[in-house]
Amino acid sequence: MARMPFTSPPYSAVSESRAINKGGFKMRKDFGKKTWFYPLPVLIVGSYDENGKADAMNAAWGGIYDQDHVILCLSANHKTTQNIKASGAFTVSFADLAHLVEADYGGLVSANDVGDKLEKAGFHATRSLLVDAPVIEELPMTLECRLVKVNEDGKLIGEIINVSADESILN
Numbered sequence: 001m002a003r004m005p006f007t008s009p010p011y012s013a014v015s016e017s018r019a020i021n022k023g024g025f026k027m028r029k030d031f032g033k034k035t036w037f038y039p040l041p042v043l044i045v046g047s048y049d050e051n052g053k054a055d056a057m058n059a060a061w062g063g064i065y066d067q068d069h070v071i072l073c074l075s076a077n078h079k080t081t082q083n084i085k086a087s088g089a090f091t092v093s094f095a096d097l098a099h100l101v102e103a104d105y106g107g108l109v110s111a112n113d114v115g116d117k118l119e120k121a122g123f124h125a126t127r128s129l130l131v132d133a134p135v136i137e138e139l140p141m142t143l144e145c146r147l148v149k150v151n152e153d154g155k156l157i158g159e160i161i162n163v164s165a166d167e168s169i170l171n
Ligand SMILES: Cc1cc2nc3c(=O)[nH]c(=O)nc-3n(C[C@H](O)[C@H](O)[C@H](O)COP(=O)(O)O)c2cc1C
Pocket: 042, 055, 056, 057, 058, 059, 060, 061, 062, 073, 074, 075, 077, 078, 079, 080, 081, 104, 106, 107, 108, 109, 110, 111, 112, 117
C-alpha cells in the first residue's frame, strides 16, 4: 500500500491534542517554532582586520556543519564578518564561566565602533600558526578554520584545519 505523505498538523491542533490527552501522561508543553537549542555554547569567533588587529565576537548561531566544517550565521555588518571575508580565516573558541564578563563584552560592542575592542574586553590573542586568525589565549579550546564558502544566504562555512587545547583542560 502506498505510504500517505505526513502533513504536520497546525500548532493549535497539537496543543489541543496534548490538553485532551492529559490523564495519566506526563505532560509536555508546546512553544511553537523557536530557535531553542540546548545546551547552546556561546562561540567566540576570532578574526583579524585588514591591519592585523584582532577582533572577537559572540555567536550563538553556529555549529558543526559536517565532518570537518563549521557554519556561522553572522550579520553582514559585523566587523567580524567583514574580516573573515577579507582574510579567509577565523577561529572558534568557547566562552566559559571563568570569562563570562570578557565574552559578554564581545557580544555587546562592535570593533566597528571600538578599535581596541579585544583589549577592552580583557582578552589577549596570538596568531594561529595555521590560519590567518587570532587564538584567544584565555579560552582553552579553539578551532582554527579556513573560510571555504559563503553560502548564497550569507552563511559562512569554514574548514577546521586544527583544534588546539590548553593543557589545563586535558587530563
Ligand atoms: C550571546 C550572544 C550571541 C550572539 N550571537 C550572534 C550570532 O549568532 N550572529 C550574529 O550575527 N551576531 C550575534 N551576536 C551579536 C554580536 O556578537 C555583536 O553584534 C558583536 O558586537 C559584533 O562584533 P563585531 O562587529 O566586532 O564583529 C550575539 C551576541 C550575544 C551577546
